[in-house]
Amino acid sequence: MxxxxxxxxxxxxxxxxxxxxxxxxxxxxxxxxxxxxxxxxxxxxxxxxxxxGKRDLYLAVMERAHQAELAVLEDAIAQLGTGPEEILQLVDRYVDFCVENPEVPALWMHRWLSDAADVAHLEAQFVRPLFDLVVAAARKVVPDDVDIEYVVWTVVWCTHGFGTGGVLDADGRRHGLEDPREVARFRAHVRRLVSNAIGLPGGRDA
The missing domain is CATH 1.10.10.60 (Homeodomain-like)
Structure with missing residues (x-):
């Protein structure tokens, strides 16, 4: 065997x-x-x-995914400077993480679609602490009138959606995290979104 x-x-x-x-x-x-x-x-x-059993294995997989994401975000936050433009570096690190670990956004996307409904505690155990960690760091460098929670969610929504669905070319083929050209386009788009949301000058050119 x-x-x-x-x-x-x-x-x-x-x-x-x-x-x-x-x-x-x-x-x-x-x-x-x-x-x-x-x-x-x-x-x-x-x-x-x-x-x-399968549940035990799923919990182990999600724990490992969480620890990998936590390590990257903690390192990125530790390197943040004091200006609002530093948030773009955090965006880049998150996109890089998802490109290098496409299974992580895919795992969470399945949960968004009501997968594993009987394993209901993972959002509170994993997602919320990571979200709070990033929001707390971002709040220190963006203007007070920015809804930084929605800015962070927007990055997550966009990146997970791009990782799962990608974009369609003229022939109807999907291109996503495996396509460097589309990743570059996606990264530039998200950087512009975030720049505009937090009021960086020249946001369209970020």
């Missing part, structure tokens, strides 16, 4: 990687433990031994 070729240390990582890809592509509700086992080259019993 494939499981006999996988060491005890390697199996959990292989399972987690397969589960991340499937949950990102199909959502929690569309993924079965058997599908994860097959993608990992293991049997269901081996998956259960190493990680437990």
């Amino acid at each position: 494939a499981s006999s070729m996988t060491s005890g240390d390697a199996a959990p990582e292989r399972i987690l990687g397969a589960a991340t890809r499937l949950f990102a592509a199909l959502g929690y509700d569309g993924t079965s433990t058997r599908m994860i086992a097959e993608a990992a080259g293991l049997n269901v019993a081996t998956v259960a031994y190493h990680v437990g």
Whole structure:
């Protein structure tokens, strides 16, 4: 069996990687433990031994995604200067993170579409603390009359939507996070949106 070729240390990582890809592509509700086992080259019993059931694995995947995002945002915030234009650097870091980890926005997009409705606590556990962290940092450098909460949500909405749906070319083909040209266009667009929202001079050229 494939499981006999996988060491005890390697199996959990292989399972987690397969589960991340499937949950990102199909959502929690569309993924079965058997599908994860097959993608990992293991049997269901081996998956259960190493990680437990599907819910346990989903929680582990979402925890890992959260920790990766948290590390990037904390580092980006630590490097923020004092001017409002610094927010654009934070936007860039977030877009870069999503380009490098497209499974993360995909995982959260599935939840926006009512996936894994029986796992209801993740927004309070993961999303809200990250959101509050970014908003608190941004408030220190933008004018008081800016609704910074909606600015941050707008970046999240746009980036997750672009990552999932992309844009259509003349032939109806989708281009998103995997397409450097479209990522550059998207980044410039989001920077303009944020620049205009926080009142940076020359926002259209940001």
